Amino acid sequence: MQAQTINSTNPAVEQHVFSLWEILFSGGLVGNLIMISIFILGALALYIFLERYFFIKRAAKDTPDFLENIKDFVEGGRIQGAIDYCKATDSPEARMIEKGLTRIGRPISDISNVMQNQGQLEVSKLEKNLNILASASGAAPMLGFLGTVIGMIMAFFQISNVTGAVSPKLLASGIYTAMATTAVGLFIGIPAYFFYNILVTKVDRVVLKIQTHVNDFLDTLNKPL
Incomplete structure (x- = not known):
């Protein structure tokens, strides 16, 4: 008996290659606009963080013996020399003390x-654009959630127009496409939130340093001769 050879062919399994670009920008016009807006917020948040970080870092830099030199100038009656020394020192406390020196007498x-008035100006310089960074940390996830809601509405609308059985592939593709905006919004918003808190902490440290120098300067002026 001759054995019969049976050739069985497995049905081709369609495999969808993972494409990050397709997932991010396959949500239609509205979804793509929301996604682009989130990325713009992310770029803006990163720029503000880096610009503020180095600006605050320069303001927080210690000037060795600055206050001691100011005390020597004041005690020696060389007020103009102290003012010139403050002008040559690029720091918030130097500009505040300079204002105080001009009012001696x-x-x-x-x-x-x-x-104090000069101090408010210096603090406002340190906190410049921090409100934008805080807004970006909250707006990015909200935009992402909005994109997901709109995407889900569109996906279920398409499903409702399908006659017969709904393909699981159609349902899954609509859902993961819609949820991409939420994922990107969180991916942008969480670091922006930490960036904001890092900068606020650094500003608080600079303000404390300024207050310490100003109080010491006022104590010098109040010192009995």
Whole structure:
């Protein structure tokens, strides 16, 4: 008996190659606009973080013996020399003390007030654009969630127009495409949130350093001769 050879062929299994680009930008016009907006927020957040980080780092840099030199100038009666020394020192506390030096001879309350006003300007410089960074950390996930909701609505709308059985592939592709915006929004928003808190902490440290220098300067002026 001759054995019969049976050739069995397995049905071809369609494999979908993972494509990050396709997942990110396959949500239609509205989804793509939302995705681009999230990436723009991410780029803006990164730029603000780097620019503020190095700006605050320069402001936080210690100037060795700065206050001691100011005390020597004041005690020696060389007020103009102290003012010139402050102008040559690029730091927030130097600019505040410079304002106070220009008011020497007036009541100590006037000196303190003018230094506080200058201090508010210096703090506003340090905190510049931090509100934008905070907004980006919250807006990116919200935009992502909005994209997901819109994508899910569109996906289920397409499914509702399908006659007969709904293909699981159609359902799955619509869902993962819609959820991509939420994933990207969280991917942008979480680092932006940490960036914001890092910068706020650094600003607080600089403000504490400024207050310490200003208080020491005022103590020098109040020191009895």
